[in-house]
Amino acid sequence: MSKKLVIAYSGGLDTSYCAVSLSKAGYDVHAVSVNTGGFTKQEIEHIEANAYKMGVSTYKNIDAVATFYNKVVKYLVFGNVLKNNSYPLSVSAERIIQAIEIIEYAKSIGAKYIAHGSTGAGNDQVRFDMIFQTLAPEIEIITPIRDQKLSRQEEIDYLKSNGIEMSWEKAKYSVNKGLWGTSVGGEETLTSGKPLPEHAYPSQLQKEGEQKVVLTFTKGELTAVNGKENTPEKNIQILNDLAAPFAIGRDIHVGDTIVGIKGRVGFEAAAALITIKAHHLLEKHTLTKWQLQHKEYLASFYGMHLHEGQYLDPVMRNIEAFLESSQEQVSGDVTVSLKPYHFTLDGIESAHDLMNAKFGSYGEMNKGWTADDAKGFIKIFGNQNKIYHQVNSES
Template sequence: MSDNNGVRKVVLAYSGGLDTSVILAWLRERHQCEVVAFIADLGQGEELDRARDKAYKIGASEVYVEDLREEFARDYVFPVLRANAVYEDGYLLGSAIGRPLISARQIEIARKVGADAVAHGATGKGNDQVRFELAYQALQPDIKIITPWREWDLHSRSELLAFAADHGIPIDRTGSAERPYSVDANLVNTTYEGELLEDPAVPAPNGVFFRVRDLRDAVDEPETVRIGFRAGDPVSIDGEERSPAEVFALLNELASRHGVGRVDMVENRILGMKTRGVYESPGATVLLAAHQALEAMVLDGEVALLKRELMPRYANLVYRGLWFAPERHMLQAAIDYSQTDVTGEVEVALYKGNVTVQRRAAERSRYNRGLVTFEQATSYDLSHPEGYIRMTGLRFRTVPGGSK
């Protein structure tokens, strides 16, 4: 059965896995259209040339494979880091922040090749369908969006496998293809969810994880690392300048050895249901701790308080796919203003899943040892607090009989 719906050419966000491979063939069959596959390298550590060859074999007219790791880290992850953004106290937004970049490049390719539609492989219950499609609409409102998981009659893994077999689609039965759960990886994190992880009362088996070492296998001696920041962004490791993607690659490797960065949580999805997410974010966990430690030296107290109040709102915007929304840009401007003086170096120790800040130094630190020392301070009059205390306590003293 064909249903062209006026679509001539579609750009598909393609991963090489079962879902998007079936989608590629389904698009050609159902819509009788040309399909351009786009494969984004966000640091997932997979062999992307194999995915490219597979897309051509299934019937893609063109395949774009692009290394976006530096852009991802610099223009998407670092702004989130400046905000110290964490969703619901655990999720460091690695997958959530990858979708806007993929979508933006998809739209650029669609314009380049003259496509009139875009498509993605996100399911009908998950968050990513919202993230992809809100980004498409923000960047090109008139683009047609094809959502196979909300349109076709394939509703299970077995039906997808049967479709693949009927259409001669090769299925890689090694690695993640054999795992009974969903896996999504990039430079920032690896996400595991679904199937055997759907019961929050059942611990995630050790075989689930492949990025961060189990604590029992972690290195037995602590290891220190110095992270240099400039205007809120990490720029060096142990005194050596590194590119944004290199910073993550080095810290991912180091933190993983020490069992740093595993999170197992139940979170609220965009569409209202709760889901269990298991995450590994080794380098990002280290950077968050170091960045917060440096901010504590530099930020004005009221600015720091306001920034902490804004963070959950910012994290919610990113999680809900509103990266290109005006309110996210507005919050980002405020956050980036606060980072002007967040320049310095932080030393942390990594050991058995822990990140411990040991030393921090900032170029424009507000920390004044002369004011806080227990020795005789030369620039502080010990009589001054009395006036502050009396004025603050005035409202207590004006209540008849004292405060209840």
């Protein structure tokens, strides 16, 4: 019987332990990692070299940056999704696409088993297991770290006993970089009272002063930066390169994990925050108040479902259809000023700007109705409140 197994391989201690132990247990291990914007060519080569040291039969790196944008990030922009009004879902959004790509790869090579290195305490175990179970219920999921409840030292000792001599000292800060932002975890984020120190963030302040950037959106998508057109995912990377020297986009997210406990994590997501805020400003000018209102709560549901691994529920396609249809008029330029540690939105130019109406300017003289029209409207508009207070007034 074939014991072909695909492992979601990052190259860290947990997935290295899984690769070695499963190979020793007689599985034909095929390692795969998914690039959603966080890998350089050199890093991929390094991970591949290490994977073969762990005894895997093959290693594959899947470039899914464009897929990540088209299937997830695009809708996070359309919805201006910031979980708890701060976090652009940098890591949780990536995990969904990684899980889908890995299980599809496992199916394509006829694997009977699939493994990941998640523990039993976090969100990723839920996201990976749910995607795997839904798309390939016939493939058995194996999770050595979760099942064996291993300590970090036990994993290191096991690898050393099998001739794997590598530096496994845990970095003081864990950093997960991707297209839509970088998460930063450390001892400070394990409790509630301390900020992350300056040096923990991947981008340090290198520029002073102010730099103007013009972002062009076409039907809600970022299609050009400073007049130069590229694919939206490339423009996000370009914008991040412009903003990173200003150390923009830092914050600490506090949220509810899928398993019911509170979690705290630092992040740096300059391009994500600037794109969302610029896009939202353009929407304020180009959408009606009812479009804006209904988009807000649907986008909140979208972000929550995505965070909790419910990406494959058909309601997500329904919400995506609504979000995409809302972007028909969301085109124009937004001027942003980059400054040390923050940015400001200067204004927009759009052919669909609803401030350019012929009816008049807010707070100034109107051109579309008479004073008597206004009085009649106000009298009828206030009927509901007047009736309520007359019926329920104390007499």
